[in-house]
Amino acid sequence: MNYQVAKKTFASWIKSGITPFEILNALRKLQVVGINLDQEDDPQVIFESINSTGVALTNSDLIRNFLLMDDHNQDQLFDTYWIPIETLLRRNNSNNDLDQFFRQYLITKKNSTIMERKVYFEFVDLFKKQRFTHESALQELKTYAKIYASFLYPDEAKYNDQIRDYLRELKQLGQTTCYPFLLHVFKDFQDQRIDEKTLTSVLSLITTYLIRRSICNVSTNSLNTLFAYLYARVFKVAQNKEKYYEAINKYLFSQKGKNEIPADEVVKYALKHSNLYQNQELCRILLLDVENGDSKEKLATQNLTIEHIMP
Known part of the structure; x- marks a missing residue:
């Protein structure tokens, strides 16, 4: 999936007049940083700390990382649940509908209004109070995502x-x-x-x-x-x-x-x-x-x- 996004992005850059040589030069300036964690370190907490100092991720990015980052069954959960959710709600390379889904889902579950900037924290709170596992949370999200997709794309709805x-x-x-x-x-x-x-x-x-x-x-x-x-x-x-x-x-x-x-x-x-x-x-x-x-x-x-x- 990342490969397809990168390929599409590079193609659009070349179409706009940027040369392959300029793209290659830019890629050579990229740096990959590795962080070694001790056994007692919580990778999710480290991730949230790093994210708070840079360009903010979307709520869907944060929720995905929360549900998948430290799970031993990460690949299976990603393929079985997260990819279908993204396929249903993430189109045109935009997170907007996916982010709105998580907000609407939380409003449904909590029966109260929720501000956009509090979506991630409310999700973590719900996860703990409902005693979800990563898989049970993803399973429920997939169920609601199928319903929500029918709101966004009525012509494709199976009703x-x-x-x-x-x-x-x-x-x-x-x-x-x-x-x-x-x-x-x-x-x-x-x-x-x-x-x-x-x-x-x-x-x-x-x-x-x-x-x-x-x-x-x-x-x-x-x-x-x-x-x-x-x-x-x-x-x-x-x-x-x-x-x-x-x-x-x-x-x-x-x-x-x-x-x-x-x-x-x-x-x-x-x-x-x-x-x-x-x-x-x-x-x-x-x-x-x-x-x-x-x-x-x-x-x-x-x-x-x-x-x-x-x-």
Whole structure:
């Protein structure tokens, strides 16, 4: 994998005008530093100390090293778990989606908001409190990564067309704040605690909630907190899982103030008077829904642009 990255990087440098001779000269200036550790030294602590003085690694880099660095079964864990996780979430040589996954995963597990700069430390804390082994932690991460990949790439998701449509709309809206809550819900579906109909109903509710707020241009500032706590608050009463969708629906419709669902009259007014044209992804979703309705032959969405419509 490192070879492929290096090859691609060198090729891009040469294409930009840098000569092979200049690249070779630069490589000759590289230095490799070896650090000998005593038996009582913790390699992870040494690694963290060195990392804190140089260019900071990403959260996914730190978590990978924490889970793999001092494990006697490092190669097997890397091939069985880490490579599949990276394949699912790390595309275009960017760690961004992978880093976001770890943050959303931790929000799901801790049912609380987590700042980006605290992700690694929160992961280590979770690892210790849950009494994970390196393998059990990687195993769980792989399970959640498969779910999270369906949020990022709905067209590749192995769900029915209706579920993929909702995931596609959520991605178009850019409403990633709901992902920690949906990780809970999709995990319940995967564990057969809910059926496909319930999963679809919950997705419809969340999508409708977010679309209505977008139409009315309601601030999204409170959504991080709402979705971080939503699952824990709805199901703190165990019996609510017997009425899964109904319990979530009731909780959302009971919200007041900044988290309430905009009423029909407010939505109708916004549709008539708000400048929706500025949010072209929202316009695309609404117009396609009007166009397609319940038709089995859906209008293709590729290469469509939003244009002015005569009254």
